[in-house]
Amino acid sequence: MTVHGCRSCGAALTVPVSRVALPVHTYQRYGNGPGSLDPLLEPGTFAMDPLPSGSPGRRWAELEAGEAEALGWYAPRFAISDGPAGQVLLAPGDVRGVFIDPALVGDSACCGLDGSEPNMVCVTCGTPVATRIDDCGLWQAVWLEPLTTHVIEEGPGPHPVLDWRDLIDQRPGIPPSEPDGGWHPMWTAAVASALAHLLAASGGDPILIPDHRVAAIFRPTLDRLVDPVNARSECTLVLAGPGLPAADGHLALVPEHPQTGEHWPVARPVKPVPLAWDVWRHLAFHRDVKPVGLSVPIPPEALPPLFPSHRLDPDGRIFLKVLARLPEVRRPWLRAIYDRGRRFDYCFYVF
Structure with a gap:
């Protein structure tokens, strides 16, 4: 089991937890409340962000030549950490021996804690060790500070790693619709990330999408972003992964393992386009509901809708961040798409 603790006094700060991949919607801000979103992680799990985070920040203009690419950024950002x-x-319920210090809570939030600075301290020694987030439009989370915390006990934890077949049985995915009929925020984040990878892999060529479910998700946005006038050829996007036939297209929408972060492997020359497991699983195996007891064919317009009635607009901030970390963004046609979002200071992307 893995337990995290305070560097200053050695006190345990978490229950035993298992490591999982960092969710694609980790830094998403969705809407403007009221209230926060659900907890970002499942109980008994933890994830690690390999990138620098928090203050101090550096303006893009302050970086030396080649420094940004060395840090994995291939297109300008307003600033990087x-x-x-x-x-x-x-998950907020997995921390122990810490409390929110009112003296450390900033005044920049709206309805809760925005997590701009550490606001939780170790009960034993008073060291600032974590940041609680629960402001409106944000996923609930606790972030441990890497300079004041560390692993004090390491092991597999309460959640063993599942193989791909077990994932199909035990993690059925997240439906696209919210109770109010809107798109689930995780879908907007997952599709935004996949869209960035899809554009990079396509080389700017028109993308054919035979699967009507996948087409309903990606086609409207692709049609607004990509100009096929100068395209050299067409490429086909297909679903591939556990339980599905081998990919027979140029591009394959493959699942990301939610625990390890690995992508389902495809044979060359097929190019993989990663998609978060909970969205991929629903797209790959969800079937239209059909009324029971009827033997006559049911016309498509009589079936319950598979997706919300309005189009899905991918999360603009996530799209820009993922695209900025792909080397392909340096190509002029893709850089032009990226630069459309810079007018809005990376707050959102108008598709």
């Missing part, structure tokens, strides 16, 4: 790497993400 020069803080420590390795922040640990936890």
Whole structure:
């Protein structure tokens, strides 16, 4: 089992937890409340952000030549973090021996804690060790500070790693619709990330999508972003993964393992396009509901809708961040798409 603790006094700060991949919607801000979103992670799990995070930040213009690419950024950002790497993400209910210090709570939030600075301290020694987030439009989370916390006990934890077949049985995915009929925020984040990878892999060529479910998700946005006038050829996007036939297209929408972060492997020359497991699983195996007891064919318009009635707009901030970390964004046609979002200071992307 893995337990995290305070560097200053050695006190345990978490229950035993198992490591999982950092969710694609980790830094998402969705809407404007009221209230926060659900906890970002499942109980008994933790994830680590390998990138620097927090203050101090550095303006893009302050970076030396080649420094940005050395840090994995291939397109301009307003600023990047020069803080420590390795922040640990936890579900709020999995922390122990810490409390929110009112003296450390900033005044920049709206309805809760926005997590701009550490606001939780170790009960034993008073060291600032974590940041609680629960502001409106944000996923609930606790982040452990890498400079003041560390692993004090390491092991597999309460959740063993599942193989791909077990994932199909035990993790059925997340439906696209919210109770109010809108798109689930995780879908907007997962599709935004996959869209960035899809554009990079396509080389700017028109993308054919035979599967009507996948087409309903990606086609409207692709049609608004990509100009096929100068395209050299067409490429086909297909679903591939556990339980499905081998990919027979140029591009394959493959699942990301939610625990390890690995992508389902495809044979060359097929190019993989990663998609978060909970969205991929629903797209790959969800079937239209059909009324029971009827033997006559049911016309498509008589079936319950598979998706919300309005189109899905991918999360703009996530799209820009993922695209900025792909080397392909340096190609002029893709850089032009990226630069459309810079007018809005990376707050959102108008598709």
